[in-house]
Amino acid sequence: MIDFNTLAEFSRNYCVSICAFLVPANLVTTLLTVLFLYFGRPTRQIFPIASLALLFAITMFLHVATWLMIGVVMAPTFILFGLGLTCFLINLQAISDRQSLEQLLHTGVSRLARSFNQGKAPRLPTSHFPHS
Numbered sequence: 001m002i003d004f005n006t007l008a009e010f011s012r013n014y015c016v017s018i019c020a021f022l023v024p025a026n027l028v029t030t031l032l033t034v035l036f037l038y039f040g041r042p043t044r045q046i047f048p049i050a051s052l053a054l055l056f057a058i059t060m061f062l063h064v065a066t067w068l069m070i071g072v073v074m075a076p077t078f079i080l081f082g083l084g085l086t087c088f089l090i091n092l093q094a095i096s097d098r099q100s101l102e103q104l105l106h107t108g109v110s111r112l113a114r115s116f117n118q119g120k121a122p123r124l125p126t127s128h129f130p131h132s
Contacts, residue, residue: 008066029053030087038105053091060084
């Protein structure tokens with residue numbers, strides 16, 4: 001049986017390697033979940049990727065917890081915890097209430113597109129630029 005203290009020590013000793021894997025893994029799997037939702041992929045395709053993303057987020061929490069247990073409280077600790085929490089909540093919402101997250105994504109993207117279209121700067125005629 002694996003001793004928790006041994007596992008925590010392993011987590012702290014290989015922190016850079018663990019974070020080098022977990023940070024991109026959390027970001028990529030969560031981004032895939034969001035894209036799958038936005039493009040209306042079926043639940044049978046969303047569920048596995050969101051479940052994997054939840055596993056990565058939980059692993060991130062446990063990794064950060066090993067540092068908090070020994071009293072290491074620094075900016076990276078909170079940043080990693082915040083990243084894990086954000087990814088966890090997005091993927092949990094994707095699994096538990098897909099329609100509301102899908103609606104939120106479509107509303108947000110359409111508002112963002114409208115704001116870009118309204119804020120366009122006028123284009124200058126090319127005759128104002130010197131020719132090479």
